[in-house]
Amino acid sequence: EVQLVESGGSVVRPGGSLRLSCAASGFNFDDYGMTWVRQGPGKGLEWVSGISWDGGSIGYGDSVKGRFTISRDNAKNSLYLQMNNLRAEDTALYHCARIYSSGWTSHMDVWGKGTTVTVSS
Amino acid sequence: DIQMTQSPSTLSASVGDRVTITCRASQFISTYLAWYQQRPGNAPKLLIYKASNLQSEVPSRFSGSGSGTEFTLTISSLQPDDFATFYCQQYNDSPYTFGQGTKLEI
Numbered sequence: 001e002v003q004l005v006e007s008g009g010s011v012v013r014p015g016g017s018l019r020l021s022c023a024a025s026g027f028n029f030d031d032y033g034m035t036w037v038r039q040g041p042g043k044g045l046e047w048v049s050g051i052s053w054d055g056g057s058i059g060y061g062d063s064v065k066g067r068f069t070i071s072r073d074n075a076k077n078s079l080y081l082q083m084n085n086l087r088a089e090d091t092a093l094y095h096c097a098r099i100y101s102s103g104w105t106s107h108m109d110v111w112g113k114g115t116t117v118t119v120s121s
Numbered sequence: 122d123i124q125m126t127q128s129p130s131t132l133s134a135s136v137g138d139r140v141t142i143t144c145r146a147s148q149f150i151s152t153y154l155a156w157y158q159q160r161p162g163n164a165p166k167l168l169i170y171k172a173s174n175l176q177s178e179v180p181s182r183f184s185g186s187g188s189g190t191e192f193t194l195t196i197s198s199l200q201p202d203d204f205a206t207f208y209c210q211q212y213n214d215s216p217y218t219f220g221q222g223t224k225l226e227i
Contacts, residue, residue, distance in 0.1 A: 035217075037165075045157075045165065045208050045219040061216040062122060095164055105212055107155035109176065111164040 002026035002110050004096050009115030016086050020115055022079040022096030027110075030054070030074040033099035035108060036081050038092035038117075048094070049081065050104030057103060063089070086119045093117075123147050123211055127220035134225060138199045142223045144192040144209035153213035156185055156194045159222075160205045168207075169194065199225075 008020040022034070035050040049060045049070040058070055069082040079096050093116050097108035124147035134140050144154065152172035157165040167176045169185035172192055182197040196203055204227055209220040 044222045045159075045210070047210070047217040047219065050215075050217070059215040097165075100170070105215075105217075107167060107170040107210075107212060108157075108165075109167050109170075111166070113164050 002098075004098065004110060004112035006094060006096050006112045006115035009094065009117045011118045011120060012086055013121050014087060014119055016119070017082070017084045018086065018117060020081040020083065020094055020096075020117070022081075022112060024077045024079065024098070027098070029072075029077040031102060033101050033104035033106070034072060034079045035097050035099055035104060036070065036079075036094060037097055037108070037111075038090075038094045039114075040089075040092045043092075046092075050099065051079070052104050053102040059104060083117070086117075088119050091117060091119045122216055123150060123214055123218050125209055125211055125218050125220040127207075127209060127223045129223060130221065131224045131226065133227070134199055135227065136199050136201055140196050140199060140225065142194045142207055142209075142225075144187075144194070144220050146190045146192075146211055146213075148214075149189055150211045150213035152188045153211055154185075154187070154192050155210045155212065156183075157208045157210065158203075158205050159208065165208065 036048040067085045071080045093114040095114040098110040100109045154172045156169040159165045173185045206224045
């Protein structure tokens with residue numbers, strides 16, 4: 001079964017850091033680009049970041065650029081999101097999703113259930 | 122950034138109805154548009170990609186059309202399972218923006 005399972009969400013203070021992980025199974029992880037999408041409480045979907053199959057091409061949304069870093073370890077079938085200088089507006093459910101492409105410029109065909117990040121003092 | 126605007130924001134309908142949701146892009150995106158369905162408490166689910174291509178195992182009552190800046194998602198005959206929130210998303214140009222969502226309710 002194709003599956004994505006996120007972890008690492010927590011409560012963190014403004015200005016703090018957090019690292020999210022996404023474990024992939026059931027498919028050849030290094031054949032696909034991957035992405036992070038978040039959803040604030042009661043809000044819509046926001047694209048956060050995307051990475052190509054080999055990590056050679058990366059993109060970020062405007063609101064996280066310079067603070068978040070996406071990466072992947074194909075040997076471990078894992079995707080990561082390093083989040084620094086966190087703000088209250090980063091509070092959200094963070095989903096990882098598979099991109100139907102080796103790059104990160106395509107639709108998202110498999111989604112994880114998400115991990116919750118709460119930024120609060 | 123490309124802005125995606127969905128209409129309506131909320132849609133009331135009944136089982137068996139035919140409904141259409143519209144998504145407009147603030148600039149040309151060719152057919153690089155996807156539609157997702159999200160039921161409460163669940164992850165989004167891909168319905169349509171490249172504007173009009175039905176994702177595997179998605180019922181044929183769902184269809185998508187459009188190109189350039191105007192797109193539609195149509196559900197030909199609503200089923201109880203279809204009541205959810207729907208999002209369009211463009212992937213023509215980074216950042217890959219979503220519409221604000223359309224909540225389909227009874």
